[in-house]
Amino acid sequence: MSTTAMSDLGQQGLLDITRSLLQQADLNGVAETLTQRVKQAGLAERAAVLLWQPGNQRVSYFTSPAVDPCRSGEETLLAQGPLHRLLSRPDTLQCDYSEFCASWSALSQSPFYGPFGRYAILPLAQEGRIFGGCEFIRANQTPWSEKELQRLQTLAQLVAIVAEQLQTRLSRSADRQQLRLERDNFRILVDVTNAVLSRLDIDELVSEVAKSLHHHFHIDAISVVLRSPQPGKLDVYTSHYLDGDTPLHDVAEVEESGSLSEQVFKHHQMMLLTLADMNQLAQGDRQLFSLWGNELQSICLLPLMSGETMLGVLKLAQRNEQVFNASNLRLLRQIAGRVSIAVDNALAYQEIQRLKERLADENKVLTEQLNTLDNEFGDIIGRSDAMLEVLRQVEMVAQSDSTVLILGETGTGKELIARAIHQLSQRREKRMIKMNCAAMPAGLLESDLFGHSRGAFTGASAPRTGRFELADKSSLFLDEVGDMPLELQPKLLRVLQEQEFERLGSNTLIRTDVRLIAATNRDLRQMVEDRQFRSDLYYRLNVFPIQLPPLRERPDDIPLLAKAFTSKIARRLGRQIDSIPTQALRTLCDMPWPGNVRELENVIERAVLLTPGNVLQLSLPEWSYSPASLPAEPLLEGEDEAQQIIRILKETNGVVAGPKGAAQRLGLKRTTLLSRMKRLGIDKDTLA
Missing domain, CATH: 3.30.450.40 (GAF domain)
Structure with a gap:
């Protein structure tokens, strides 16, 4: 059976779902239909409808297959569960299984809730009155995206209408004229x-x-x-x-x-x-x-x-x-x-269009700045597809206050990207505050982040303002956030969620308006699995990840970077370097650059220092290539790089990735091979 993505439903799809729900004789049927729909759309594996009974403070539970809360004795537990919290805080509630168990441990042992990955409950309301909730359960732990939540909200609204109509139909079965009126009104409502x-x-x-x-x-x-x-x-x-x-x-x-x-x-x-x-x-x-x-x-x-x-x-x-x-x-x-x-x-939408127009104007300015070495963003240089995608993401997120997580190897320019995001944001009037989480022990790190009051610890003779206070109404860049000690991570999570914190040695809450930009060269997802990094903090940081490509995957940018570094360093050292030999640039493009852009800059500075004339003479230190950076298969006699790649692609039937792909046989990453193929003009689809 073909599935339909919720994002593609449109008006007809929404009407079809409404009709399907309305055709059900009871709320168990509604829950079964709803479950089928969210399964088809990949939104959840199970759905349920919960109705609040204010008279006896209990909950009616409707799902498929049907389970009777009265027989299982779970009505009271359900009444103290997520729906009870929803009545006091009428907004979408999300959590994973561990959080669910922590909040409702007794309910987690009931027949309604076996182990799951992700849980959400949305209010069912009519005319401002919450009368129940609509549950959605995922097998995996992937949080719902904003777009998916909007679709779930649409479904919850439809379920609310259907549930209200079913309840009315059951309670006023004798009044057929009223039912017809409700039906007609519902049709009008759906039509509108x-x-x-x-x-x-x-x-x-x-x-x-x-x-x-x-x-x-x-x-x-x-x-x-x-x-x-x-x-x-x-x-x-x-x-x-x-x-x-x-x-x-x-x-x-x-x-x-x-x-x-x-x-x-x-x-x-x-x-x-x-x-x-x-x-x-x-x-x-x-x-x-x-x-x-x-x-x-x-x-x-x-x-x-x-x-x-x-x-x-x-x-x-x-x-x-x-x-x-x-x-x-x-x-x-x-x-x-x-x-x-x-x-x-x-x-x-109007606001988005306005921001898009503004971003387009700022993009022009940014592009001009990228081509001028003396400007604010002169160190961000690159016209490769990978870097253009990074800059596009920077433009996309800069105007919001969303948390950004910049990922990439050491030396890829994470701080430069963070500064670009800040300079394009509405907080650019205040300077960005920076802190390296790997630069000091846990005690000093906590004091540096949140500040301390006088006498908070031995040697605290005067109060200190922390980085979060300094960054109020601005941006805070936390570099190497993956090295933050586990014991500090809950405090960081709290300030991100509540926008408030306490100084060490003080009980006074300090409010702050900070936009966080974090960066790391570590695999946070793996660290979460290894219990070296909190999963809730990871999800909070991972709102908008930007992956910076290593220099070896953007060889097209190496000549631009080399020329820019040569000009900047020569000017700083009072030297006159007019040109870089083509062979030198070709040599730079072929190197693996484990230290990325920072390493390239150091090599250029060494070359400028050792160049006696005005033509750059490349003086390279001895390189120790890792096995992954060298071709696994040697060149055949009389064969150049392009011929070797074409030969291997033919032998692998055009397969690039995977254990039997051309990239594996050449000892390259898939992205590196694709970049070289583009540079050499090789199209695998045209190979016989």
């Missing part, structure tokens, strides 16, 4: 949801909202009101259905002061007014009645909320005042919730 969620342009979004509301409710004028970038102003996007189904679209900027929208922004409450209240309206709202020749009978304003944040106002005007009855208002509130999500997405 599908119509608006994919719209990322505000004008298109308002047009779709207006079309749906006019079709289902025959509302005459539909507006979305947003705060303007201009202080005290509102942007009003309106569709007027003056003549049939052909709307008149209008965008206007009005004063916020005295308007109906101002009151909704202030109180976060729905407002309903009739024609009799017109004298209370500000001039901008009176114009709406005037446009319709005073035919409008009522206006309804609904807040558009994202959590506790007020995004805007949905303003509806109607000639028939009977439209805004209790039943329709209840549905319109739900629709406003879906429109809020769409507006939030559209505003985020």
